[in-house]
Amino acid sequence: MSAKKKGGEVDRFQLTEVIPATRDFIALDAERCTGCGDCVVVCPMELWRLREGKAALARDYRKKCTECGSCYIACEAGAIDFAYPPGGTGVVYKYS
């Protein structure tokens, strides 16, 4: 990949390393979900979708989520819970 190409071609997933968590660390309470879609907008990795009027998290989110917690904060209905993944797993930043 080269910066000589347009900046829009930065591939987020190619440029992010994640050690998959060994358990779930994001939980959705579908009863509480209002389908507002705020989680879909704020997730920088685009791991949320709306399906039949409810939020749905990508099945492989443990391999892609960068633990920013934006969805948890954005969800004013309190339908999304977030905790840190187990120690030693999750996103790895080498150039931070």
Place this chain on the structure above:
Amino acid sequence: MKDYDLIVVGAGAGGSTAAMTAAEAGMKVLVLERSRYPAEKNVGGFALSSKAWRDFPFMDGLELPSMRVGRRCIAHFLSPPPEMEERFSIASGPSRRMGYPEARDFFTVTMLRREFEGFLAEKARAAGAEQRFATLVDGLVRESGNVAGVRLEGGEEYRAPVVIGADGVMSATARLAGLREKWRPDEVISACAVDYSASRERLDDVVHEASFQAYFGPGMGGNYLMCYADGVHIGGPGVTNSLISRLSRTRIKPARELLDTIAAPPTQRLLRAVDAVPREFQVHCVPWMDHMCTNIYTGGLMLVGDAAGLPEPLWAEGVWQAMYSGRLAAQVALEAVDEGDTSTASLARYLERLQDSPVAQEFIDGASLRQLFEVLGDPQASEGLTELAVDLSVNMFMSAQEPKAECVARAVPILMENLPVLMRLLGIYLPMILEAGGELPPQFAALGGLAAMFGGPTEEEARP
């Protein structure tokens, strides 16, 4: 039974400064960090301001491979997309009137957090603090109402009369202690960044000491570019635009504006000139408060850094705040443990001292300050300010396109036309000067009245 005098949750800048301070004073300290090495989870564009050199003697002579000293800042004002070309820019060195020598010498030093937080963790270890990495805290131990230790994922427990929560924006300790369930969407920014490797020699030639650059323009909220010794870091969306409440309202995806900034021709030219190649995409949340939080301690527990919501209300700088509050919390822990009283009432002195510290000064009129990016990003205001700058500087001094007398004569109507924007800016700065206790010349006070007439926030409105 206690196992340690102090347990620190998190080995970032705040946690390691706290651990170092406490261990140097003879406390038995345990640091627990969920990542495998310092800063594995923390995200840069890290430019540490000269305040850190003013306040921490151990910063003297610090040398790290990624360091680039920032003795120039450049603010680029761009035209709206799709053109996004430079319309006006300001490059500046530090003011000679700054209040301490380091501030007159440089703005910031840009460096990788991995190196800097590794350096702080090493200092904590050398002082005698015990550190455990890849270890997640998922519970607090309580004794007669006070926090008295931590429980690790897996059930292991460690006891200490004081726990310092240095575990970042999504602080688990704050939640476990019942201090905060979560931040509100208008208290947190969700920012993205692309980090590039780049040629050190080209950066020396092209960027030199202009290691911090910001982009403004219609709809842009202050996107930034930072240069390390051999890397470039571009962050966005701008601070205002990346407030989670704002993203929800505008439906703008956070990565979109960042990618637009990167695609802007001036950015692309710079990236090409320094042979930049993208090496990492980073995402992080940062608390962005307009006032200092007060619910940052309880019996046996104090929060520091991002966990305490301390990043300042303009650029959300937070590492110096983390170091400062970390040291302060460790000093309070030392006193409280010596006195044998780590109750809520005893630890209240942490907040009191923080409120008297330079960390709190950064919040003076934070509510007004936060509007600065709104004004600069407002299409009309942004256009007005750019026209004003171009007509009053470039055209009057540098352009040979028209007779000088015509350019000069145009200055007055241009000033009048843009009076509302100038007044809005004055409306932001005036309350800050008043609150900081500055003496105002009478002419300036009169301008404040004008500012209110033009819709700038009045002194009352500007306060939280």
